[in-house]
Each structure stands twice: as structure tokens, then as C-alpha cells.
Amino acid sequence: MHGLRRRRRGLLVLTSLATAVLVASTAPTAAAKPRPADPLKWQVEAIHHTGAVGVHAEVASPDARDSAYAGTAAMNTGRPMPRDGRFRIGSATKTLTATVVLQLVGEGRMSLEDTVEQWLPGVVRGNGNDGSQITVRQLLQHTSGIPDVKPEIPALNSANGYRAERYRTYTAEELVERAMRNRPDFPPGRGWSYSNTNYTIAAMIIHKVTGRSWATEVHDRIIRPLSLTDTTTPDTFPFILGPNARGYAAFGTDRSIDVTTLNPSMAVGSGSIISTAHDLNRFYAALLGGRLLAPAQLDEMTTTMPAPELGVRYGLGLAEIPLPCGGSYFGHRGELLGYVTWGGATRDGTRTAVVYVTSDGGQDTQQAMTTLMGRELCRTRS
Secondary structure (H helix, E strand, O other): OOOOOOOHHHHHHHHHHHHHHHHHHOHHHHOOOOOOOOHHHHHHHHHHOOOOOEEEEEEEEOOEEEEEEEEEOOOOOOOEOOOOOEEEOHHHHHHHHHHHHHHHHHOOOOOOOOEHHHHOOOOOEEOOEEHHHOEHHHHHHOOOOOOOOHHHOHHHOOHHHHHHHOOOOOOHHHHHHHHOOOOOOOOOOOOOOOOHHHHHHHHHHHHHHHOOOHHHHHHHHHHOOOOOOOOEOOOOOOOOOOOEOOOEEOOOOOOOEEOOOOOHHHHOOOOOOEEOHHHHHHHHHHHHOOOOOOHHHHHHHHOOEEEOOOOEEEOOOOEEEEOOOOOEEEEEEEEEOOEEEEEEEEOOOOOEEEEEEOOOOOHHHHHHHHHHHHHHHHOOOO
């Protein structure tokens, strides 16, 4: 996602998301038609018909796990979507980063009210950016005003840029330096704007607090304890190992290209993780079920504020999305070249859902994905 002021495509994606959430929230008014025998399969097919190359959704509860697939694993082939295929989860990575930060807070090793300058002296500085005025809480909440680095990464913004830089390695410091070329979106704490830079800085703080890399901390604190065997933090490795579907991006044109191969260092802390729908469901169940955070830190994470760009509410690395049956669920949207995902869980973590597509997510696709999330998290299985 992108800041609204500078990026027209970002405005389209965010407007689409807000519209999709609204439609999903009002879906029951059109629910009089007979339901098919397998509503999950029907909804996945509906997403495919919006233009997505491949689709996979999984819904899980303590006593059931249902999956459905549609489309193909590669464009212009008949190869089916892989069972439990791996994909780039994009910004859903932010929830894992926030979880590690909050674990460190719970251990007394840092505070949400610490400033960026305390941990990373001189890193956030220039063009009006001032790390001494920005707290860790504001990073996780997207209220820091720090500009998004995404427009400064050629591989993420055009087909030519992708071809030229898909193997390029970025350091976290370089990403922040690029973001600092721009002025803040607003003074710290005075607005809300989605910025990937916030979570790259959070990853740097994790490293500074622990003396170990962000990837190592995510692995040792989340991936290994939960036995998420198909989840990786690939650092600079550009390939997706194991079963996977190809990912495609059009970069705002009418022609999609294969963008599966990508050095994910450009999204450290903010979007680089590879996982599966099954592993993500298990993560959301553990997180909302209280297995990863103490109650005080989970309350911090799920205390939300309006996020006007998204049309939902946002806490610390988690969005709060209204359900069509009343109440809300907690989750995150993710997008990194070629893959778009939605995942989340009910407040108690007893019901989870993840859906992903292997191509750009236009408005119709976004609407169909969020509708699936709402319906499946409301539906009670016998």
C-alpha cells in the first residue's frame, strides 16, 4: 500500500479496499439466493472470475480445516494450483514484526513509548524527519508520519524497474535513507498514513535491542515455537522453494509479467516473509488465542484507531475489520509483487481464514476477497 498524496495506484488500491470492506459488511442483504453445497469453493471461483490467475483459500477452526482452489499455477497452462502452496505474504509480515516488538516490550527490554532516536541515533533525520519525536508505538500504528519507501524502489513500480533490480540487495539502512529523501506526511501523532518504512525501522530496532537479526528473532520467537514448517524469512534469497504458483503483476498496465523471482530484502520487516495459508491460519489462531503475547501486549495490539486510508481500524500491526454478522475480526492485507492476501481471525482466535491470489488485486478482486473473509469468519461449521 502507498501514501495517498504521492501515488495514484496506491489511491486506487486503498479506495478499492475501503469499498470492498463496506460491501462485505453489508453482504447479508443480498443473501436470499440459494447457497451452493460448497460455499467456500463457490467464493474462490468467484474471486478467480474477477481476473485472478490463481486463488487458494483455507478456513480453520479447532475441529475443522477446509480449503478450496481455483485457476492455475501458471498463466496459460492447465497446471492446477498447488496444495498448500507457498507464496509471498507481503504486508501480513507486519503482524509478525509487531508481535516480536510487543514480546520485547512484555519482557521489559523496550517500551512502546521509546523514541526511534533512543535506539537508532541519527537514522531518521533530514527533510523534516526527526526520530527523536517518533515513538515505537507510532511506528507500529502508522501514525509516525514517516514517508513510505515503496515509491523509491524501482522493482516495485514498473516492469522495467523489476527486470533491472529484481536481484538487487538492499540494506535496511539504505531503505530508510531512501525514505528520508521525502518530507514527513504529517507531524508525528497528528495523522494516519500507511508506510512500509515504519516496519523496516521496527526491524532495525529489534536487531538493536536483541543483538540478533529481525529474521532470527521472528524464526525463534514465532516460526519455530509454532512449527510453521512452510514459513521462511528469506533475507536476500530470490526464489520460492517448495510447491508454489507463479505470481504476476501488471504495474498499472494491461499486460502482466511473471514476477515470482524477487530479492525480498527491499521489504525487510514489512513484507518479505514466505508462508502458506495453513501456516498463516495457525499463526493467527495462536496470536489471537493468547499464545504469543501476554494479555497486556495483546490488548495493546488490538486497541485500534480509525485508519481512513484503509476504511477500517488499525492497531499495532493488526487491522480491525467489521463482520457482516456483527462484531469484527483482526487481520492484515498483504501484497508483494504477484501475490495479494487477506488473513485474520475472530477475536478469540477460534476461527481463522486466509485467501490469496497470484496476480494484481483490482477492485473486483479485493471486494470478492474481503467478502469471503467476512462470510467465512461468520459462518458456523458443524
